[in-house]
Amino acid sequence: MKNKTIASLKGLGLAFTILFSNNSLAQWFESTGHAVVKNGDTSQAKSAAIKDAITQALVFSGARVTSVQTLVDGVLTQDQLKISSHGEIQKIELISEDRHNDTYAITLRLDIFAQAEECPANQYTKFIAVTQSQLANREQARMGQIFDVNKAISEHLYASLSNTQMAAKPTAYYNMPLRVDHFFTQQYDYSNALLEEVTSRSNSQYVLLSRIRDLSVNHKINNDYAFWQDDSFKRAYKVDYVLFDGTTYEKLWQKSYQTEGIWPYKKTEIIDVYSDRFWATDYGQAISDINQTLTYDLQAAMACLPTQGKILHIENDRLIINLGKAHGLEQGQILNIAHHNYLTDAQGNKLPHKITTLNQVKVTQLYQQSAVAMSIDKQPLPNIQINDIVELAASE
Numbered sequence: 001m002k003n004k005t006i007a008s009l010k011g012l013g014l015a016f017t018i019l020f021s022n023n024s025l026a027q028w029f030e031s032t033g034h035a036v037v038k039n040g041d042t043s044q045a046k047s048a049a050i051k052d053a054i055t056q057a058l059v060f061s062g063a064r065v066t067s068v069q070t071l072v073d074g075v076l077t078q079d080q081l082k083i084s085s086h087g088e089i090q091k092i093e094l095i096s097e098d099r100h101n102d103t104y105a106i107t108l109r110l111d112i113f114a115q116a117e118e119c120p121a122n123q124y125t126k127f128i129a130v131t132q133s134q135l136a137n138r139e140q141a142r143m144g145q146i147f148d149v150n151k152a153i154s155e156h157l158y159a160s161l162s163n164t165q166m167a168a169k170p171t172a173y174y175n176m177p178l179r180v181d182h183f184f185t186q187q188y189d190y191s192n193a194l195l196e197e198v199t200s201r202s203n204s205q206y207v208l209l210s211r212i213r214d215l216s217v218n219h220k221i222n223n224d225y226a227f228w229q230d231d232s233f234k235r236a237y238k239v240d241y242v243l244f245d246g247t248t249y250e251k252l253w254q255k256s257y258q259t260e261g262i263w264p265y266k267k268t269e270i271i272d273v274y275s276d277r278f279w280a281t282d283y284g285q286a287i288s289d290i291n292q293t294l295t296y297d298l299q300a301a302m303a304c305l306p307t308q309g310k311i312l313h314i315e316n317d318r319l320i321i322n323l324g325k326a327h328g329l330e331q332g333q334i335l336n337i338a339h340h341n342y343l344t345d346a347q348g349n350k351l352p353h354k355i356t357t358l359n360q361v362k363v364t365q366l367y368q369q370s371a372v373a374m375s376i377d378k379q380p381l382p383n384i385q386i387n388d389i390v391e392l393a394a395s396e
Helices: 042-061 149-162 192-202 282-302
Strands: 003-009 014-020 026-036 070-072 076-078 087-100 103-114 126-131 168-173 206-214 217-220 233-245 250-263 308-315 318-321 334-344 350-366 371-375 389-391
Touching (some): 042 103, 126 149, 149 282, 168 192, 350 389
Parallel strands (some): 126 206
Antiparallel strands (some): 070 076, 087 103, 206 233, 217 233, 233 250
């Protein structure tokens, strides 16, 4: 006999019906996805709603999602979704579809076979600093006077990451403007000092940097002879993202995104990029879609990354570290200590290098964002310095 339970995913307004079969690893998920109908395109809205329903069910079940092409039982055929290693869809059934005003809703029933988790690092929480995107060509923001759009997009991304079950929790660091061009080069000359400042101020191990390369208005899309119509234009949006480990200063992931959308405003109109009116436009929705895709890509990229911390203070056999309950640390846990260094290759590039020492410490006092740890043998810790790395090992 099957048992039926209801689970809700907080913050996303979705409900899942989970039916457990005799095989304890197989679960039925019922999820409802929503999408806005743009320019009367019901077919596109239906595909987007299906994507939303499948994605949220997969995220809820523990699967990982990335943004490349896939086909799921003939239900989804678009270049927006891929189901990755932590879960496998056996079957999808369409339960209902409905349109209310400009919103399309699809309810699906999915049979998901959950695979065993192979990433010990997942039992610990990682924190990622979402920084303010750099506006590479400020003159392109002149139409609409959208000179704050980089900050508004970063805030919007932070909200998107906060509302999704992630392998990492976002921390807001988008009030400070940053110059990040050199972080997107192929050389190893990026500023460790900037990464160190961001990580220490936000208490985040990982740092997400970005730059908006293109906001140009491409061409007018309505007819000059249709004088009764307001001018409408196509506006581009191109953005680069790069993820760094603020502990080792290593570049971990990098990707570029681009899209375009209809810019419906008059040339002289000043636009509030924080308003619902802006985000409800075709252009605002196009940026929202990029932010949502980035959320899935980051989830996949960070799922198996380790949680590491730094030593903030040393006093004989006692350390204070920047990890605590929020990261999944437990009282009595044993931690390793490592030094961070660099190796220089034949071309003179500095490469990250970590040396794990024989020193181990035990957590004796635990706080939300920090902890006190003491050497196991209660002897002074030799050759240990502030900013050395504290490594968390998975419990066996």
